[in-house]
Amino acid sequence: MAKHHPFKWRHFQLDIILLCMRWYLRYALSYRDLEEMMVERGLSVDHTTIYRWVQRYAPELKKCCRPYLKTTTNS
Template sequence: MRNRPSKSDLFKGRHFEQAIIILCLRWYLRYKLSYRDLVEIMAERDLSIAHTTILRWVQRYAPEFDKRWSPFSFQAGTSWRVNETYVRIRGRWAYLYRAVDASGKTIRFRLDPRGNVASAKAFFRKAVRFRHRSPETITLDIYAASHRAVRELQEQGWLPDLTKLRRREAAEAR
């Protein structure tokens, strides 16, 4: 397991205090504020910050905050809906695997150039590991590789045998 940098090491050498950086990031990520809105809010507090500085903070710290906070952000429901689609991103085709719970919250997604059983298994393993628990029900579309991947993961012990596997028909998918 990789050691994460401590909070003080994470902000070492920054011009602004870590409390200001965290406050700007929290407001940007939680509320739909633009960088320029945050500049105005900070100016009201007698802090002169450029919008590009906040942009750099978001690029630098948002992935780290996501890694640290996302396991605690919400508990995914016990019923997952999983679908796969083929999308074009920057001129290249890729398979998009996506799992959402019953309330529509995204559990996990994965882009993969190959849409095979190994890719589907990697997606499910990562989703279960990320949420720290297995779903009770998985609803899949007609993509055969996902059905096979779930069966193999149940045989290997990654998913409990009690996990119900349902198939969504093509007419329901529309």
């Protein structure tokens, strides 16, 4: 069987989805801020769409990235 591709059947390309999610998760931006930033770049993305992307894909990204994070101490 073929491996399930999580971004299949999405209206926007993978790099746009990941870019919006990265900016939202990394910086203190609101969904509406990201919507405005995408409009400045010529993309019409609604803030609720970005919200849905974050809700859907953030847990999967966390699972994929967790093994590569450096461990820290509480000192």
